[in-house]
Amino acid sequence: MTIGASDYDVAVIGAGPAGATAARVAADAGCRVLLLERAVLPRYKTCGGGLIGLSRAALPVGFDVPVRDSIDRFTFTLGGRLSRTWQTGSPVIDLVYRDELDAGLTALAVDAGAKLEEGVTVNGLERAPDGATMRLRTSAGEVSARAVVGADGTSGRSGTYVGVTLDQIDLGLETEFARPDPAAGDWAGRILIDWGPLPGSYGWVFPKGDALTVGVIAARGNGAATREYLAAFVDRLGLTGTPELRSSGHLTRCRAEDSPVFRDRVLVAGDAAGLLEPWTREGISFALRSGKLAGSAAVRVAAATGENALGFATAGYRAGVESVFGAEMRAGRAFHTAFSRRPAWFHAAIATAPPAWNVFRRFVTGETTLSRLASHRAVDLTLRALS
Known part of the structure; x- marks a missing residue:
């Protein structure tokens, strides 16, 4: 098997929620998009498959969720x-099988104009000498793109290329x-x-x-x-x-707070970037939202014709990731530390106290986030005391 056209505006590695979303967003913007998936869809994915409020809100409008x-x-x-x-x-909460969810999201990307290549493994990435494109060595031949979104999971090539660092x-x-x-x-x-x-x-x-x-x-x-x-x-x-x-x-891998999210013309999203909530290890909402950010940023990266323009595009993605996920992950770490040391306290609060249960319910529905909760002085002091 060989890939047809070798030059694209955006190449996306991985057809999970992050990759499929990034491919759809870039294709909707008019980019020539190649979506590479090492398996053949639908394929099984180990995942609880719970769609909390943030996940449901991040899904495309009108998407028929396979609940x-x-x-x-x-x-x-x-x-x-x-x-x-x-x-x-x-x-x-809606419960799904990831093979069905991922296949549905990928179909939307294809409908938007992305070209899907299944059964293709990416073996390496390098920046072309002219600096304007990235070369991807794959099991189906070499392909080049002006921007790459790595959404190939926690052990994929893109995270290694970017230098993602982990702390959990x-x-x-x-x-x-x-x-x-x-x-x-x-x-x-x-x-x-x-x-x-x-x-x-x-x-x-x-x-x-x-x-x-x-x-x-x-x-x-x-x-x-x-x-x-x-x-x-x-x-x-x-x-x-x-x-x-x-x-x-x-x-499951959580990024260190100072971990990079890009290198050259490669952006990482979802699990490849170590983006998930450290306490509950919920990752689907992080994948969907970071995929949308990466898809939009990839459009700007692909259009960048010089180092200054490229720097603005990649710095914008980094700022977006920090703005959307930075506080959430810091709060998640605080909750995880406290929970690790005092699980019985958490159980007593959530299982027996209606106010604590209501806070948990609001977190699940997306009415609040851990970062908003941790910003309250009483919650912050409680987490510090438990830790």
């Missing part, structure tokens, strides 16, 4: 104990179960969040129509203990022996 379940009930436990369920009255790496383990017998619990419209035994860990149960997604996440380096947590969690849920559809694991 598998909508959530209006939240159950919280602490190590499987002290269960409490709250009801919101109306759905506040976590291991997530996930198993998809066939929908169990009703005796195992009423899961339709309800998710469970279990604050776990390892520092900063938690588990989840997300219903998706004919299946349940069950997972846990904890700091990397505790692999054996994380696997033990998942096994114990599954057993407590009464799912041991329920047919497994698939099991998988992945690493």
Whole structure:
């Protein structure tokens, strides 16, 4: 297989939410866009698949979200104990399979004019001697573009090229179960969040129509203990022996605060840039929003004919990332630190105190953010005391 035309305005690596969004935005602006995906869509992606308010607001207008379940009930436990369920009255989270979501977003990019090439791996990036283009070495041949958006995940080539640095790496383990017998619990419209035994860990149960997604996440380096947590969690849920559809694991990576988000004519977005919320490790809203920023910035990078113009375009992207995500990630780190040290306090607050539950609900719906919460003096002092 070889790629046809070799010169593009914008090349996007990765057809996840960040890459598909960036490709659509750049194509809508009239750019010749090439979207490279190493797999063939639709392809499975390890992900809880929860669309919170910020994610839903960031989706394209009119997009037909492939919802598998909508959530209006939240159950919280602490190590499987002290269960409490709250009801919101109306759905506040939509649950999706990432293969279906990504395929739908990619179809919109193609409809906008982006050229999709599947089954293509990017093996290297380099700036052309004239400085005006980037060369991409791929499994289907070499291609050049005036701007590149790297959205190829946490271990992709683009993040390495840009020099993304990280300050938090976590291991997530996930198993998809066939929908169990009703005796195992009423899961339709309800998710469970279990604050776990390892520092900063938690588990989840997300219903998706004919299946349940069950997972846990904890700091990397505790692999054996994380696997033990998942096994114990599954057993407590009464799912041991329920047919497994698939099991998988992945690493989530949060960028260091001073990590670069571009180099030369390459911009990174989503997981490739280490953009996700450090406490909950929610990444879909970060991917969608950073993909939109990167797509717009890539249009300006592609149009830049000199180093000064290129500098303005890339600096604008960096400023946009800091403006949209900087405060959110700093607040997320503060919440993560406090939660890692006092999970029982968090459980007691959210599970038993209506005001704290209401704050959590407002965060999930997008009515507020962790950065806004952390800006309140009482919350800031509480986080400092817990940490």
